[in-house]
Amino acid sequence: DTGVSQNPRHKITKRGQNVTFRCDPISEHNRLYWYRQTLGQGPEFLTYFQNEAQLEKSRLLSDRFSAERPKGSFSTLEIQRTEQGDSAMYLCASIRGQGSYEQYFGPGTRLTVT
């Protein structure tokens, strides 16, 4: 069990640029979640996958955000035309499912939009 990994750990980009983040979940976990978190707040749900299927996307999520999980393994989160308000920590979590709700988080990607 190598844990959930995320890359990059930090990303600084200029407003208007596109960015892509990667998450590698724990290998036997079939559910994968993306969250956004601002300083001192709890995680805000963005979207989640069961295997390769994207089952739910937050209604608050702009169309500039898109996520994929090809082959049900790693996942990517892309933000197009970034805005300063997108600056946050982006967290990925995975769970085994099958009755377990316990989420295992990666270290996150800190995005700064200048």
Added chain:
Amino acid sequence: TQLLEQSPQFLSIQEGENLTVYCNSSSVFSSLQWYRQEPGEGPVLLVTVVTGGEVKKLKRLTFQFGDARKDSSLHITAAQPGDTGLYLCAGARGSNYQLIWGAGTKLIIKP
């Protein structure tokens, strides 16, 4: 509307003191989890409580799930600087494996 209310939002105390943080809701949860998060890192699961009235202990940390499964508390005895962090509670409802998150309690333990 925050479905899970955590209190206090911020707590700063001296090493050696005891403290309790709360996680309250008007909704019933099938289980509730507590996580601790350090700056620049992802949350780390501390415990899951499932049964109403359940008490779980993790060294100096005691977690309790309310009888009605609507609320929970975390009590820390003899707090240490290493306990510093953001404590998050998250409740499970339904079968979609989504969690409802509280906004967290930021805890600072001063040496």
